[in-house]
Amino acid sequence: MIIAFNHKSNLKREEYLNYLQDISKIITDHTLIICPSFINISNPYPNNIHIGSQNVSRYNSGAHTGEISVQQLKSYNVEYSLVGHSERRMEQGETDETINKKIKLLLENNIAPILCVGESRQERSTGKTEEVLQRQIEMATKDLNKNDQKKIIIAYEPTWAIGTGLIPSNRDIKKSIIFIKKQLPMSSVLYGGSVNEENIEIIKKISEIDGYLLGGLSLRVDKIKKFLSKV
Ligand code: PGA
Numbered sequence: 001m002i003i004a005f006n007h008k009s010n011l012k013r014e015e016y017l018n019y020l021q022d023i024s025k026i027i028t029d030h031t032l033i034i035c036p037s038f039i040n041i042s043n044p045y046p047n048n049i050h051i052g053s054q055n056v057s058r059y060n061s062g063a064h065t066g067e068i069s070v071q072q073l074k075s076y077n078v079e080y081s082l083v084g085h086s087e088r089r090m091e092q093g094e095t096d097e098t099i100n101k102k103i104k105l106l107l108e109n110n111i112a113p114i115l116c117v118g119e120s121r122q123e124r125s126t127g128k129t130e131e132v133l134q135r136q137i138e139m140a141t142k143d144l145n146k147n148d149q150k151k152i153i154i155a156y157e158p159t160w161a162i163g164t165g166l167i168p169s170n171r172d173i174k175k176s177i178i179f180i181k182k183q184l185p186m187s188s189v190l191y192g193g194s195v196n197e198e199n200i201e202i203i204k205k206i207s208e209i210d211g212y213l214l215g216g217l218s219l220r221v222d223k224i225k226k227f228l229s230k231v
Pocket of ligand 1: 006157161162163164192193194195213214215216217
């Protein structure tokens, strides 16, 4: 399975160094991807870890103050990048068009995009979940050929489940994941949103899930170990 850790704006320098030391002791067959805050990305990583970024600039290197280019990511051995996380869509006004640009830049540079998609609470309650998923996927993958499309990993994260402790029923998660796999049959699909070391026992019964995107849980190595022992 693919297990990706989204640290968001967490872990100060010393905390991150200790974290890396602790995580280096984990032995697992799963693919572990850490997406640290950008300021932490340049540390030496243990062999059991793949490096991901939480975002990428929509521009190539050059005069773009405050941006991190795909070429810079590449030079730090970044292999994966989150794109279109709901916090960026909501707080930074990231649009489907921008997300499509970022995905193209990542693919040109052999970094695997992890495209985050998911409906809001209101979209769910008005029965629009599939419509939203379809629009987000279609716009993000616009103009990509089949070969490129299959390199994209999808993270299905209902926005109302992120950091809230709320989770859709297994039936609903399964339905959305099957729907996503109909759009992109070759892509791996992760689930994310309030997954923890307890509820994984229930969620893991959904056989269509190819992995997880973990936020809060991923900041605690003791919880990661518990999670990995169950997944
Ligand atoms: P959470 O975050 O696990 O803390 O809900 C998941 C995410 O935002 O990717």
